[in-house]
Amino acid sequence: MTTTNTDTIAIDQFVDAPPSKVWRTLTEPELHARWWVPGDIAATVGHRFHLQMPGWGSVPCEVLEVVPEQKLVYTFNETWTLTWRLAAEGRGTRLFFEHSGFDFEQKSERDAFNRMGPGWRNKVLPQLVQTASQLTD
Template sequence: MTGTITVDQFVAAPPSEVWRTLTDPELHARWWVPGDIAATVGHRFHLQMPGWGAVPCEVLEVVPEAKLVYTFNKTWTLTWRLVAEGQGTRLFFEHSGFDFDQKSERDAFNRMGPGWRDRILPQLAQAATQRSARGRG
């Protein structure tokens, strides 16, 4: 049995700003962690996770300003979908691939769900909103 964390986050910035916040390495480091991310299918990169070190990732799917999918370690997948909503963006996030047959994976699922919902995605929303309010500064 596998599990998926899902988060629905409104961002008071247009999809273009949210996309840039997701895919620009300098901006990515401001709201989550450093990494050499790029929105190119097949791009292999690492995210520098505190306590884990360099986590290998590979971009699987890119639809500019609409969808970004990449692996996160060897078993998990992160999916980011952006949908324009009024003057902002509805961001749908999925962290999938948790193997509930393994205690360590169940524990990770239980820790990461609140982290994504309560900390990481709100930080992304704040970073994108601040950039948008400053006129992309």
């Protein structure tokens, strides 16, 4: 797992599950709630949904790009963009995650970047890995 220190949080994570299971984990609301937060996500371009973030409340999102089992991109809080790219690797999946759109001119954005990098890396993505790895067909 690697992280880049720019205005984008970038994480490269191996998941011991095929892309189909990782995709389901990212795009099915019930599974999404297991590894991150509840929300009415759907893998449909233009779909507007909300994620129920502790401490933030209902965060608006919109799906920008969908390539089934390969790429999912959506806005988060109308400012940030979350990009999930999946690539088959052996019997698993290489997951490339990017959280972009931080405005380092604003202290609150720098603070968010500094908090969220470790949060994604040490908590959220490991939960995604665990959820995808435990799925049965």
